[in-house]
Amino acid sequence: MFVEPIAHFHSPLTSKFGIPRQSGLANGVKGEIVFVPRYRHEEAVRGLEHFDYLWLIWEFSANMNHETFNFDGFNGKLTVRPPRLGGNERVGVFASRSPFRPNGLGLSCVHINKIEMHDSLGPVIHVDGADLMDGTPIYDVKPYVVYADSHPEARSGFVDERGWTMLKVEFPEALAARISPEELEGLRQVLALDPRPQYHHDPERVYALSWKCRDVRFKVDGEVLTVVGVD
Numbered sequence: 001m002f003v004e005p006i007a008h009f010h011s012p013l014t015s016k017f018g019i020p021r022q023s024g025l026a027n028g029v030k031g032e033i034v035f036v037p038r039y040r041h042e043e044a045v046r047g048l049e050h051f052d053y054l055w056l057i058w059e060f061s062a063n064m065n066h067e068t069f070n071f072d073g074f075n076g077k078l079t080v081r082p083p084r085l086g087g088n089e090r091v092g093v094f095a096s097r098s099p100f101r102p103n104g105l106g107l108s109c110v111h112i113n114k115i116e117m118h119d120s121l122g123p124v125i126h127v128d129g130a131d132l133m134d135g136t137p138i139y140d141v142k143p144y145v146v147y148a149d150s151h152p153e154a155r156s157g158f159v160d161e162r163g164w165t166m167l168k169v170e171f172p173e174a175l176a177a178r179i180s181p182e183e184l185e186g187l188r189q190v191l192a193l194d195p196r197p198q199y200h201h202d203p204e205r206v207y208a209l210s211w212k213c214r215d216v217r218f219k220v221d222g223e224v225l226t227v228v229g230v231d
Contacts, residue, residue: 013211023131026186027128040123057139083197
């Protein structure tokens with residue numbers, strides 16, 4: 001089977017570092033789905049305005065050697081270390097949502113904010129809460145339907161056993177003023193999710209997250225993240 005992108009994603013997050021580890025965790029992050037020319041027709045999305053959520057099937061295109069990644073890339077190990085387990089415990093790759101997968105495909109559920117028609121771009125789908133990097137190729141979109149897709153009583157394996165603590169974000173006003181008001185809440189939500197590798201605990205280490213052509217630098221001490229620069 002041959003597959004090719006039907007669209008690309010546009011996001012303020014321009015590098016892998018800082019991408020929310022699941023969709024829906026930072027609903028303040030706004031993104032756009034822009035179709036390739038072949039599908040820039042209103043007919044392609046007819047009826048989609050009656051749905052609230054979309055499934056996106058996309059590619060972990062920023063992974064190193066993603067075009068040739070296969071089971072040999074695991075060096076004989078079919079296990080990964082999920083962040084929820086602190087980055088130290090291993091589970092099977094098919095028992096995780098790790099981006100390092102045999103076919104490098106991602107699956108995300110996002111909220112449809114609005115659908116706009118553009119003269120040159122055709123239908124542009126504005127969504128909230130995506131965990132995709134800017135420029136990510138999308139291979140399909142499918143509407144979310146509650147009767148088939150919602151299973152609120154389902155078990156979630158190790159996710160049920162390990163809680164996730166949100167960080168308190170301290171963002172000095174002078175630095176926050178460098179981010180547009182409509183983008184600031186989404187950035188705060190991304191920072192609160194703790195973008196660091198889960199085995200990093202140095203309170204003096206400075207990290208940089210790329211957000212719309214700006215490097216947002218921060219430190220983390222315990223459960224407090226402090227922004228120290230916006231360049």
